[in-house]
Amino acid sequence: MLGNFQYCNPTKLYFGEQSLTFLKEELQKYGPKVQLSYGRDSIKKNGIYDQVMELLKEAGKTVFEDPGVMPNPTVEKLYEGCKIARENEVDLILAVGGGSVCDYAKAVSVSAYCEEDPWEKYYERMEEVDNRIIPVGCVLTMVGTGSEMNGGSVITNPERKRKIGHVFGENVFPKFSILNPVFTYTLPKYQMVAGIYDIFNHITEQYFSGEDDNTSDYVMEGLMKSLIHSSRIAVADPMDYEARSNIMWTATWALNTMVEQGKTTDWMVHMIGQSVGAYTDATHGMTLAAVSMAYYRYICPYGLQKFVRFAENVWGVQTEGKSKEQIAKEGLASMENWMREIGLVMNLRELGVTEEMIEGIAEGTFVMDGGYKILSHEEIVDILRKSM
Template sequence: MLGNFVYSNPTKIYFGDEALKGLNQELPKYGKKVMLIYGGGSIKKIGLYDEIIKILKENDKEIIEDPGVMPNPTVDKLYEGCKIAKDNDVDLILAVGGGSVCDYAKAVSASAHCDEDPWNKYFLRMEEVDNRIIPIGCVLTMVGTGSEMNGGSVITNTATKQKIGRVFDENVFPKFSILNPVYTFSVPQYQMVAGFFDIMSHILEQYFSGDDDNTSDYIMEGLIRSLIHSSRIAVKNPKDYEARSNIMWTSTWALNTLVEKGKSEDWMVHMIGQAIGGYTDATHGMTLSAVSMPYYRYIMPYGLHKFKRYAINVWNVNPEGKTDEEIAKEGLDRMEAYMREIGLVMNIRDLGVTEDMLEGIASNTFILTGGYKVLTHEEIIDILKSSM
């Protein structure tokens, strides 16, 4: 492990099929007014909404609702949520849903008491939060983002076609998160497998960086192997509790800041995928799957040692009699076969991308420097063309 780091994660996790009972332990710690944030109503269909309302009332809470959070939360929705939170002077935000709901809740938490435009301050200028922060808790119903145990928040500005991720400091992390794998059973297959790849992509963005012998890399290889195994089971039987529970826990550990320690990190797949999302409103995990293979095949020569290791340790490629390049290529071929097997989108055209969008998407892609190759604008265009 190279360099120096500090590790702290303040989020308390309640995990398992009785995790919701943890609400009764957490709610007394906060004031009377609870802002209940959720999405399009799926939590009502599975009965979770009624359970939570009952627990809130039993704890003598005043409930202020903010429903209708969309899969890619918009800045207009953020402004709406900030007004609700500030006007009602809420004491706690309770986000019930998937990663988008949790992301949105964190943005409201940090922005409700901001004296200027939070989009400009926190998402464009990336300034530190210097105003009152509303504590949040999460009840997770879909896995993928890891938002339940980190400071990440992704917001879309539809007017400018920008989809920007902001990682807030630990003071914006959820204070607690409730993870019951059963709540994920009702997620449609398309969204489920998109979430699976979101998990894998989070791990790979951190894995494909650095040259040192890093403990984090060993942890990530184990997480990916677990994900591959359990996702194959879940695709065939979405209600397999053991598989879904393993995936839920893998998702949390993929992006709760642990495995990033000692790493430089890449994140270019996410930068390109988010730029695509800004133009198409496509499902996040599918924007990542659609560009991953062209991207990784492009940067493979620059990080050949790690791609060789990935092929052997994750995809069980037999290195005997093969060059390093042949080993690495076979690993990516096996990864692509797996992606097709579980039903991921493999090209951006299927997400609604057209040729005339490519220049704009590339221009809206933030270029980061932590991976094995710092891309130029023209190289991003080439990768997008290879993804069509």
């Protein structure tokens, strides 16, 4: 493995069907005021809200509710959450929901006591946190982002048509996260498969970088193979606990910073997809799926050896009598077939993108330099057009 790195992950995880019982134990570590952040009505319909509220009550907490966190949390919602946290001097933000709610909670945690506009400071200028941080805990109800065990937080500014992620340091990681696979059962299929692809793309964003023999690549190949296997079972039977638990665990390890060690990482699919999301408010995993094949086929010649390895080790492509180019293309074809099989959106038009949006989406795309090709504006436009 190349490079020098430090590794620390301070988040404590509770996993399994009985994991929520440990919430009361964790709550004892914090003061009496809890900001409960969640989405819309789903956690009330499936009973998770009542279970969490009962534990908060038993722990003697005063709860300040912060509902209505949307799938792509907006800067306006961030300001609203900051006001609740600051005015009530909350001791803990408890996020109950999917990755968007966890992302939002972390954004509030660093922004509530920020003396400047947090959007400008943390998302435009990408500055580090130099103010009080409110601790965050998570009860996960949807898998995909890995936000339950990392410092990432993505916020959308609809007015500026920008969707930006900031990866904060370990002091912003959730202090604890509760992962009960059963809580994901009621998720609509569309959201489930979008989350599955978000997981897969988190892995490929890190995998398709570097040339060295890296332990992280072997780990990522195993994670991808597990995810592909479990995704097929979960699509056929969403109540299969083993499949859903494996998907949940893979999601956490895909983006808890472990497999990125020694990697330069790519992240261009995410940068393009997030810009698409800023224009359309489309489901995050679907924006990634819609642009992935055009992107990976474009950069394949620049990282050919890794794409050959991907074809062999992840998709089982037979190599005898084939050129490297043929092997790599066959691997990408296998990936595309799997994506279609599980029901992903495969083009941008289905997400509401029009030709008139393409220049703006490309302009709003951050260009990263860790992958096999640094893209120009014109190349991003070409990839977007090929994704239509």
